[in-house]
Amino acid sequence: MATTNRTTGPKTNLQKAAQAVGAVFLLVGILGFIPGITSNYDTLSFAGHDSEALLLGIFQVSVLHNIVHLLFGIAGILMSRTNGQARKYLLYGGVIYLVLWIYGLLVGHDTPANFVPVNNADNWLHLVLGIAMIALAILLSRDTNHARGATTH
Incomplete structure (x- = not known):
């Protein structure tokens, strides 16, 4: 019988997605501290x-911004251990990124309220991330639920 609290055995696609998203956030957090990959590092x-530091010359970053990416990455990797946590990570993480997108659209980029900081490139990336994470949570949960229903009699 399949379970949503799987911590051993092969990972589900939902768990793999959360782990991959977490790994990417962890990598982005690390890259934000590397001169050359982050332009205007000084x-x-x-x-x-x-x-004025720009990850890949595009995305505005700060130490705080990089730390948030690192923490988000660690959370994704840790939460990928079970289906339920993986789903929550992707779903609620996606919601957080949609809120950040709206925040970025509303806050002036040259105001103290832009404390993370974000620029236009960050804003649109937040939109894409939010939609993608929520879609992964919903679509891959269906696969997990369908598989669980097929194996339970």
């Missing part, structure tokens, strides 16, 4: 809109 500040 302007990297702890937080605030005045950080």
Whole structure:
């Protein structure tokens, strides 16, 4: 009988997706601290809109922004251990990114309220991440539920 609390055996696609998303966030968090991959590295500040450091020359980052990516990555990897946690990570993480997208659209980029900081590229990436994470949570949960229903009699 399949279970949603699987911590041993082969990972489900839902767990693999959460683990992969977590690994990408962890990598992004690390890359944000590497000069060359992050341009204008000498302007990297702890937080605030005045950080002009750009990950891959596109996405505005700060120490706080990088730490958030690292924590989000660790959470994804740890939560990928069970189906239920993997689903929650993808679903609620996606919701968080949609909220960040809206926040980024509403807050002025040159104001103290932009403390993470975010720029236009970050905003649109947050939209894509939010939609993708929620879609993974929903679509891959269906596969898990369908498989569980097929094996339970």
